[in-house]
Amino acid sequence: MLFDTHAHLNFEAFENDWRETAKRALLAGIKIINVGSNLETSKKAVAIAEEFSEGVYAAVGLHPSEVQEEQLDIKEYKKLAAHPKVVALGEIGLDYYRLPDTIRPEGAGGVADGKQIKTPTEIKNLQKEVLLKFLKLSEETKLPVIVHCRDAHADLIDLLEKFDKPKGFDARGVMHCFSGSFEEARRYLNLGFLISFTGIITFAHFEGETLAKTPLNKIMVETDCPYLTPEPHRGKRNEPLFVEFVAKEVARIKNESYEEVARVTTENAKRLFQKIK
Numbered sequence: 001m002l003f004d005t006h007a008h009l010n011f012e013a014f015e016n017d018w019r020e021t022a023k024r025a026l027l028a029g030i031k032i033i034n035v036g037s038n039l040e041t042s043k044k045a046v047a048i049a050e051e052f053s054e055g056v057y058a059a060v061g062l063h064p065s066e067v068q069e070e071q072l073d074i075k076e077y078k079k080l081a082a083h084p085k086v087v088a089l090g091e092i093g094l095d096y097y098r099l100p101d102t103i104r105p106e107g108a109g110g111v112a113d114g115k116q117i118k119t120p121t122e123i124k125n126l127q128k129e130v131l132l133k134f135l136k137l138s139e140e141t142k143l144p145v146i147v148h149c150r151d152a153h154a155d156l157i158d159l160l161e162k163f164d165k166p167k168g169f170d171a172r173g174v175m176h177c178f179s180g181s182f183e184e185a186r187r188y189l190n191l192g193f194l195i196s197f198t199g200i201i202t203f204a205h206f207e208g209e210t211l212a213k214t215p216l217n218k219i220m221v222e223t224d225c226p227y228l229t230p231e232p233h234r235g236k237r238n239e240p241l242f243v244e245f246v247a248k249e250v251a252r253i254k255n256e257s258y259e260e261v262a263r264v265t266t267e268n269a270k271r272l273f274q275k276i277k
């Protein structure tokens with residue numbers, strides 16, 4: 001058995017065959033969490049989960065790259081979070097790599113095409129504001145968080161460590177599609193996070209040090225499909241079935257058996273996503 005802890009069958013790429021794609025994975029013993037990136041895809045993730053009696057779950061959240069397009073109404077996400085199939089909040093986080101096209105240099109004119117344009121600093125602040133609202137919701141609902149971070153580890157670690165101070169950050173979560181250094185991983189582990197890896201680890205240029213050093217009982221596997229298709233299917237659309245290639249590569253890099261990696265990563269997922277019975 002395997003657990004694809006981060007999939008997007010709720011995205012357009014699977015519009016016509018999400019049901020068949022999920023069934024293929026379930027038949028192979030693979031469970032799935034479909035992760036939302038805004039209110040619409042979050043609702044779709046819940047709707048897909050409702051179609052299966054077991055093995056398909058949902059996470060609801062607003063992706064940092066979408067904070068300009070959607071005015072966050074946290075109450076809407078709170079409603080979704082109460083659904084029995086919603087096992088986490090995500091994906092949420094900070095992304096300074098994919099800042100929207102509309103950014104203007106600091107201090108430049110503020111309007112384009114009749115729309116108010118934010119500076120990079122304003123966008124980063126908005127991402128942090130949204131993330132904090134979801135961290136508070138995580139405390140309130142006791143749901144773990146699925147965190148996306150790109151080119152923003154220093155700010156994210158700082159924010160999480162400060163959030164930790166007054167209340168104790170026991171909501172726990174996972175750093176999804178992790179590509180940081182082991183030093184960064186270590187700080188997330190100290191904050192109670194698991195570390196999750198995608199098909200990127202099967203690519204030739206992948207530097208395996210962080211994965212090699214992270215203990216197996218802190219690791220989960222995921223596809224992030226339709227993106228990041230692992231070898232040997234690179235170039236095709238990714239799907240939950242292919243999480244097997246990620247787990248095999250974890251086994252190879254960590255010098256463990258595939259069965260052991262499958263068993264422990266699945267246990268880790270069940271420990272983190274406690275709403276799964």
Ligand code: NI
Pocket residue numbers: 006008035091224
């Ligand atoms: Ni994703």
